[in-house]
Amino acid sequence: MNKPILEKLAIVLSLVVVVVAMLFWVAQVGDVMETLCLAYGDWCFTEDP
Amino acid sequence: MDLLFIFEWLDTSILADMSKAYGGVFAVVQMVHLVALAMLGGTVLVSDLRLLGVLLSDVSSESVVNNMDRWFSVALIVIALSGVFMSSAVAIKLYYNEMFWAKMIGLFFGAAFVYFIRRPLLRHPHDTINVWSLRLIAISSMIIWFTVAASGRWIGFS
Numbered sequence: 001m002n003k004p005i006l007e008k009l010a011i012v013l014s015l016v017v018v019v020v021a022m023l024f025w026v027a028q029v030g031d032v033m034e035t036l037c038l039a040y041g042d043w044c045f046t047e048d049p
Numbered sequence: 050m051d052l053l054f055i056f057e058w059l060d061t062s063i064l065a066d067m068s069k070a071y072g073g074v075f076a077v078v079q080m081v082h083l084v085a086l087a088m089l090g091g092t093v094l095v096s097d098l099r100l101l102g103v104l105l106s107d108v109s110s111e112s113v114v115n116n117m118d119r120w121f122s123v124a125l126i127v128i129a130l131s132g133v134f135m136s137s138a139v140a141i142k143l144y145y146n147e148m149f150w151a152k153m154i155g156l157f158f159g160a161a162f163v164y165f166i167r168r169p170l171l172r173h174p175h176d177t178i179n180v181w182s183l184r185l186i187a188i189s190s191m192i193i194w195f196t197v198a199a200s201g202r203w204i205g206f207s
Contacts, residue, residue: 006170007182013166014185017158021192024151035206 053144059133060140068138075138078131085127086198092117092124093194097187100175110175118168125160148203155200159193 001009025032059065068075096117098104105113136143143149167186175183 001169003170003173003178006166007179010166010170010182010186011179013162014182014189017162017189017193018185021196024196035203039206 056140056144059137062137064134064137065140068134075135078134082128082131082135085124085131086201089121089124089128090194090198092121093190096121097191100183100187111171114171114175121163143204146204146207148200148207152197152200152204155193155197159190159197162190162193 068078095105096114099106099108099110099113136149167190170178170182170186
């Protein structure tokens with residue numbers, strides 16, 4: 001494949017990766033927080049202000 | 050496509066017998082897997098941060114990327130081989146684990162991105178490549194491999 005096509009592919013795929021990864025981790029954020037909390041302490045269940 | 054038959058085969062293979070019977074062997078292979086993952090992460094960080102101009106700016110980016118590429122391939126092969134052995138111990142459980150599939154998709158996409166897009170493009174002199182292509186390649190590469198590593202860690206939590 002020649003360079004201009006590779007450059008365009010790289011830009012498009014990179015943007016897709018950034019968007020998909022952001023959506024993936026945003027969708028996981030609840031599970032991530034809860035699991036970290038269960039694994040490393042109960043800090044996210046505290047009711048203190 | 051249902052891939053359950055592969056996991057069922059793996060679950061009854063000699064690899065599964067070994068990984069289930071010998072905890073010490075499993076632990077050593079797991080250690081090798083994690084060292085290779087750290088090595089892969091190191092090569093990704095060094096070469097991508099160089100492409101972004103954050104570190105090693107007194108060394109040519111071609112030189113840094115070429116050197117890191119070699120070790121990246123070694124680390125990826127070690128990760129794949131040790132990963133198959135480790136997954137044989139819990140093959141059926143992994144088949145039903147969402148994070149395992151997130152990791153596999155990230156791994157296959159990341160490897161395809163490296164070998165079919167990143168490397169062929171970076172074989173050209175870097176100063177002739179669009180600077181935004183270089184930056185985006187570096188950023189997306191770090192995001193892909195972070196996702197692979199983090200979802201791999203997540204398998205242990207789920």
